[in-house]
Amino acid sequence: MKKQLVLALALAAAPFAAMADGHSYSYVEGGYAQLxxxxxxxDDAQIDDIEAAGFFIAGSAELGESFHLFGAYRSGDDDVGVTIPGLGSGSVGVDMSQYQIGLGYHSSVGTRTDLVAEVSALGTEIDVQDDGAEAMEGDDFRLSVGVRHLIADPVEVWVKANYTDGDAFDSAGSVSAGLQYKFTQTWGLVGEVEAGSEFSLFGVGVRASF
Known part of the structure; x- marks a missing residue:
C-alpha cells in the first residue's frame, strides 16, 4: 500500500515538475535557413526576387529571472534571374547574410505563457558575385513584442510582432511565428518563419536547451 501511495504521488507530481522548468532562455541551435x-x-530590366538558401546558427543566454541576451547569424546564396529587353535573360549569383544581436525581457503571464519584449541590432549584407562592386550593407534596429506558450510539455509555440527601421529596411513591419518539439529535456526540433511586406525568412533546425 505504501509503495502504491508513493507511486501515485510521483505520477501526480510529474506534470507539475515538467511545467516547473517552463520556457528555457538558454539554448543554442542551428540548421537550414532561407532568406x-x-x-x-x-529601368526596363526585370529582376527576380532573392531566395538565398543556406544555414543559420542562433543562441540565447538567460540573465537572472527576467532578461536574456540573444543572437543569430544567417547566410545563403541564390542565382537571381535578370531579363533585359533586347539583350535576353540570364542569372547572377548573389550572397546574402544577416546577423542579429539583442537584449530581451520576459515575464510569466500564466502557468504556460510568457510575455517577451526585445530590442536588437540587425545587419544585412547582399553581395553580387564576381561583379567587382562593393556589397550592399545595411544596419537597422528592431523592436519585437510577443508571447511564448507551452501547448503541451514537449510542444512550444511563439508569435512576435516586429518593427525594423534603419538602412536596409524603412519602417518595416513583420510577424514571426515558431514551434519547438522537445524529444528530450535538452534536445528539440525547431522551425520559424518571418513574413514582412518586402522580405521573409524560414528556418528549421535542432535546438539544445540548458
Missing part, C-alpha cells in the same frame, strides 16, 4: 528579399525592377 527572401524582394527587389525592384531597374
Amino acid at each position: 527572401n528579399q524582394e527587389l525592384p525592377d531597374v
